[in-house]
Amino acid sequence: MSALFLRQxxxxxxxxxxxxxxxxxxxxxxxxYYSHHVFFCLNQREPGADRPxxxxxxxxxxxxxxxxxxxxxxxxxxxxxxxxxxxxxDRCEEGPVLVVYPEGVxxxxxxxxxxxxxxxxxxxxxxxxxxxxx
Ligand code: FES
Numbered sequence: 001m002s003a004l005f006l007r008q009x010x011x012x013x014x015x016x017x018x019x020x021x022x023x024x025x026x027x028x029x030x031x032x033y034y035s036h037h038v039f040f041c042l043n044q045r046e047p048g049a050d051r052p053x054x055x056x057x058x059x060x061x062x063x064x065x066x067x068x069x070x071x072x073x074x075x076x077x078x079x080x081x082x083x084x085x086x087x088x089x090d091r092c093e094e095g096p097v098l099v100v101y102p103e104g105v106x107x108x109x110x111x112x113x114x115x116x117x118x119x120x121x122x123x124x125x126x127x128x129x130x131x132x133x134x
Contacts, residue, residue, distance in 0.1 A: 033078060033079070034078065034079070034080065034081060034082045035079060035080055035081060036080075036081045036082070036100055036101065036102070036122075036123050037081075037082050037084065037100075037101045037102070038066065038081065038082065038083045038084065038098055038099070038100050038101075038123075039084050039085075039086040039089065039098060039099050039101075040054075040059055040062065040063035040066070040083070040084070040085060040086060040096075040097075040098045041054040041059060041086050041087070041088060041089045041091075041092075041095060041096065041097050041098065042054060042055050042059050042060050042063060042085050042086065042087070043055055043086075043087050043088035043089075043092075044056070051092045051093070052092050052093060052095060053092065053095075054088075054092070054095040054096035054097060057095060057096035058096070058111075059095075059096045060085075062096070062109060062111075062112070062115050063083065063085060063098075065112050065115055066083045066098075066115050066118075066119065067083040069115070069116065069119055070083055070119060070123070073119070073124070075119075075123060075124070081123055091106065091134065094106075094108055094134045095108060096108060096109060097134065098118075100118070100122055100123070100128075103128070105122065105128050105133060106133065106134045107129065107132045107133055107134065108132060108134050109132060114129075114132055117129050117132070118132065
C-alpha cells in the first residue's frame, strides 16, 4: 500500500466523520468550541539546567491571574476563551511564553499589566499586542 493511498483513505475517513458531526465540517467543530485557546508554558527545569524555565519567571502566577481575569470578564467557557497550562513550548530563551490560538500568536510578558493588555487587546478587541509578540 502506498503512502498516497493511505493518505487518501485517511482523508476520506476524516471527511466522513466530520460530515457526521452535527452537519458541520471537522474544522468548524474544532474551531468553534473556544474562540481563543491560550497556553502558558509552566515548565520547570532542574537547577543548573542549560536552558531557562518559564516557571522561574512567575509563569504560574501569571497563568492563574489570566484565568481569574478572563472569568471575571465573563469571557471563560465554551465558545469563548480557555486559559490552559502547558509544558515546555520550546521557545525557552524567549520566555516566559504563552501562545494564543487559533491565530498562533506568541507572546512574552513581564507582569500582570502585560497579561491584562493581552486579554484586553487580543482576546477582547481582536488586536494582537505587537510590543509583546515574539
Ligand atoms: S520552558 Fe517555557 S518554552 Fe521552554
